[in-house]
Amino acid sequence: MDKVLELKNVTKDYGDFKLDNVNLSVTKGAICGFIGQNGAGKTTTISLILDIIKRDAGDIQVFGEDILESPTAIKERIGVVFDEMGFHDFMTATQISKMMANIYKNWDEAVFFDYLEKFSLPRKKRCGAFSRGMRMKLQIAVAMSHGAELLIMDEPTSGLDPIVRNEILQIFQEFVMEENHTILLSSHITTDLERIADEVVFINKGKIVLAGNKDEILETHGLMKCKKNDLSGIDEKDIISTRPSAFCTEVLVADRQACAKKYPKVTMEQTTLEDIMIFYVNRGSQVSANGKSSDKKEASTLED
Amino acid sequence: MTMKGLLIKDYYCLKKSLKSFLALTIGVILIGIMFAISMEHGNMAMVAAETAVQAGVDEATAFDMFRVAVWLVIIIPMAFVGNVVDCFKADMRAEFGKQLFSLPVDSKQIVAARYLTCIIYALVSFVGATITAICISSASEQYPFSELMSVVVLFGSVMIIYLCIVMCLIYLIGVKYADYIQAAPLLIIMIVAVVFSNVKMMNMNEAEMDSLMANMWGTVKGFMTQNVGIFLLVAVVILVITYFVSVQIVEKRRGKAIC
Known part of the structure; x- marks a missing residue:
């Protein structure tokens, strides 16, 4: 194109x-x-x-x-x-x-x-x-x-x-x-x-x-709603970042369908661009807080 | 063609001050004519004669000193050239810098348009001052047109030199400092003139001082009428040099040069 x-x-x-x-x-x-x-x-x-x-x-x-x-x-x-x-x-x-x-x-x-x-x-x-x-x-x-x-x-x-x-x-x-x-x-x-x-x-x-x-990004990303116990069972490689809420921890994943199969007991929802933006921004903060450089994560690029 | 759009924009910036300029020029013409007639036949002539007696100078010299007042009146229209700085301030207030650099214009055209505005405004001011000179010289034989035009061209050249340096400094330092930039050259000249004259006078005896005062007017008048061409040439050279320097500054600073 x-x-x-x-x-x-x-x-x-x-x-x-x-x-x-x-x-x-x-x-x-x-x-x-x-x-x-x-x-x-x-x-x-x-x-x-x-x-x-x-x-x-x-x-x-x-x-x-x-x-x-x-x-x-x-x-x-x-x-x-x-x-x-x-x-x-x-x-x-x-x-x-x-x-x-x-x-x-x-x-x-x-x-x-x-x-x-x-x-x-x-x-x-x-x-x-x-x-x-x-x-x-x-x-x-x-x-x-x-x-x-x-x-x-x-x-x-x-x-x-x-x-x-x-x-x-x-x-x-x-x-x-x-x-x-x-x-x-x-x-x-x-x-x-x-x-x-x-x-x-x-x-x-x-x-x-x-x-x-945009549609692919919205389609592939998903929001998992995990209880605290479930969170430990999720592979770190699948997690973009997390956000604790009153009743659960929300986890943004880059491959919704794959994660839905991998973690069938966890609630998976579609996400919005706003959520994606917030979670990606938080990813940098969370990685930095863990003492690792946030520069090490490469940008994800989805092919058209 | 693209410069024409920027000239149109500058015209809109200065439109209001052009109306003030017109009103002021008419006022200046009237004051100048009245003063010239008064110097020849009226109260100012009597004041000049009294001053001659008190200062211990001949009447002709005393009259000459009072003519300076007409010179000051005639250069007022030329001072309007300084209003071109208002274009910079208007652009800053409008945050026009980003818009400007998103337009299909390059740094040369941006600076050239501003310099052209300066030249056009100088010509308009010059026309106003020339009309004033014609009116005054027509009202009184004491003020030959050639003498008044020498003053106009001399002062206009000084204004162009001043404005070119100010514009270049505004591009370099920023529009928000424009007021300081405008005042700085005047302040420096005043300080230099005061210090120079004090130093010179401190080394004079009384006889030399009296001679200086008696001949001062002749010296000043001679300097002003004989060096007009040099000042005009210097103004043209400074204009060209500052234009190229300004283009380099704008090319380097881009949008920041207009803020």
């Missing part, structure tokens, strides 16, 4: 935080959810992809080309949405359109105004007076009005009410209906990604811990 975006061994070291040998790829035509808790490295990764910050090592290919070789040509094909609007408060949508029309070669004012109408955004009101939802919709309108083939979005639904989030997610789904359209969407709202993502990538403390097809 064609890869629109590929990161190979990308590293960025800030001293107190390091993005460490990140390998990530996004298939053409897919919605890829980029999940991680706050401070995991999602924004840093996106900033590196867009060349907003310089990488220390590694290779980033967008549309098959290194972003450093022809950054302006590649950025013409990328639409970007950040968690904060980034436009001046005193500018109106019309003024932003005038600015963008003289920056993007393929800026389509008619499409932009269509989106404004669709999103019920005023043309001549200063965007400083917009609500958070309106600011996000404005960014999305801008990102989708210059013929972009790849949308890169950094927590676009964060802080939005469920109705606006639903609206925006529908727009994303409509966007990828076109064959050559792809989305990379970072979020810590896993329910959004469960709804629309085709692929997911988990990042924790600057490292990719899990990547692959």
Whole structure:
């Protein structure tokens, strides 16, 4: 399958935080959810992809080309949405359109105004007076009005009410209906990604811990509910991490079907992306607490 | 083409101050004309004559010293060039840095657009100052147009030099320190001028001091009118040098250069 975006061994070291040998790829035509808790490295990764910050090592290919070789040509094909609007408060949508029309070669004012109408955004009101939802919709309108083939979005639904989030997610789904359209969407709202993502990538403390097809990940991972006595009978190799609760210990396993056969007496449930994220994050804490380096565990990658 | 979008953005940033500039220039023209007429026929002429007697200088020198007031009035429109720094502050407040670097523009275009804004704004200020000079020189024969334009070009060149250095330092150190960066060169010049003049005057006797005061105006006037070309040339050179330095800084610092 064609890869629109590929990161190979990308590293960025800030001293107190390091993005460490990140390998990530996004298939053409897919919605890829980029999940991680706050401070995991999602924004840093996106900033590196867009060349907003310089990488220390590694290779980033967008549309098959290194972003450093022809950054302006590649950025013409990328639409970007950040968690904060980034436009001046005193500018109106019309003024932003005038600015963008003289920056993007393929800026389509008619499409932009269509989106404004669709999103019920005023043309001549200063965007400083917009609500958070309106600011996000404005960014999305801008990102989708210059013929972009790849949308890169950094927590676009964060802080939005469920109705606006639903609206925006529908727009994303409509966007990828076109064959050559792809989305990379970072979020810590896993329910959004469960709804629309085709692929997911988990990042924790600057490292990719899990990547692959979303449905496969949900299908293969499972949550075992063990009593304390049962826990000792479970092979450590099957355990990703554990979480004690009031009545039992929850155990995340990477191969639900195999573990269901291996431990028939233990209750096995389907899990959610949120649980998977929490358990993988806890895995690092639990391993560190045991005095072992959390770096020793390799990232699990499921093939498509 | 991409630079044009950034110029449009800077225009929106400065739109409000352009309106203030227009109002101020009209005010400056009126004040300048009134002062010029007063120096020729009115109260200011009497004040100048009294000052000549008190200071022990001839009337012509006393009148010349008062002309400086018109020079100060005429350079006010040129000071508006400094407002270009507001573009940096507006970008910082909007957190425009990330948006900017996600656009299909490179470091050269980003810096070139800002420098072009500076040049365009300088030209607009220059037009305002020139109109002021025309009005004042038309109102009074004491203020030849060529003399006033020398002052405008000299001060404009100094402003361009100052602004280019400030912009380069803003890219290097960060926009949040812009106020300190703007004040620093002025402070340094003031300190150097005060220290230099005190040292020089401490080594003079009374006769030398009297001679300096009597000839000071002539010295200053001569310096300003004879070295305009040099200041303009220096301004162009500094502009080019700081442009290339700024491009290197922005290329290295990327999004941080706009914050």
